[in-house]
Amino acid sequence: MASAFSHAFVALALGKASPHPIITWQVLLLGMTCSIVPDLDVIGFYFGIQYGDLWGHRGMTHSLLFAGLLSAALVAMWHKQKARAAKVRIFVYLFLCTASHGVLDALTDGGLGVAFFSPFDTNRYFFSARPVAVSPIGISAFFSEDAFHVLANEVKWIWISTIAGFFIARGLQYAQSTQCAVKQAPGD
Numbered sequence: 001m002a003s004a005f006s007h008a009f010v011a012l013a014l015g016k017a018s019p020h021p022i023i024t025w026q027v028l029l030l031g032m033t034c035s036i037v038p039d040l041d042v043i044g045f046y047f048g049i050q051y052g053d054l055w056g057h058r059g060m061t062h063s064l065l066f067a068g069l070l071s072a073a074l075v076a077m078w079h080k081q082k083a084r085a086a087k088v089r090i091f092v093y094l095f096l097c098t099a100s101h102g103v104l105d106a107l108t109d110g111g112l113g114v115a116f117f118s119p120f121d122t123n124r125y126f127f128s129a130r131p132v133a134v135s136p137i138g139i140s141a142f143f144s145e146d147a148f149h150v151l152a153n154e155v156k157w158i159w160i161s162t163i164a165g166f167f168i169a170r171g172l173q174y175a176q177s178t179q180c181a182v183k184q185a186p187g188d
Helices: 004-017 025-047 064-078 084-105 145-184
Strands: none
Touching: 004 025, 004 084, 004 145, 025 064, 025 084, 064 084
C-alpha cells in the first residue's frame, strides 16, 4: 500500500485541481479521509481475517463498489440539503478520492493486488508498471529507516506526478477560460 500521506495528498490535489466553490475545506478534508478509509481493512488481521479474503486487506474496501457506496452515504448524511448538481459534484469528488486509494495500491511492488471489482470479481489486480515501494503496515513499522525510503520513493512516483497533473489541469482550465474570454470580447 502507499502511505496515508500520499493517499491524502492525491485527494487534496484532486479537489484543488478544478476549483469550484462547492469543494470547501470541509469537503477537501472529507475527501482526504475517504482516500485513507480503505486501509481500515487492516483491522481485520486482528480478527483472523486473512489478507486474501473478501474483507481482507486490499479486498472489498478497495473496490469501486465500496468507493461508490461510501461516497453516496457521505453525501446523503452530510450534504442532503445541497442542490442536486452540488451533491453530484461532491459525490464524484469523494468517489475519485476513495477509488484513488486502490489505484495507488495497484502501483506498488508488494502485496496481493487490489480487488477493484469485488464482490463480483474477487481477483486481485496490479498495473503492469509497479514503481511505488510498498509502505509498511502498522504505525510502529512506519517509523523506521525503511519507511523513510518508502516516502522518498512516493515523492518521486506519486507526489511529483500529482503536482504535474495538478498544474496541467490548472493550465488547461486557464487556457479554456482565456479562449472563452477572447470569444466573448466585442469585435473590432
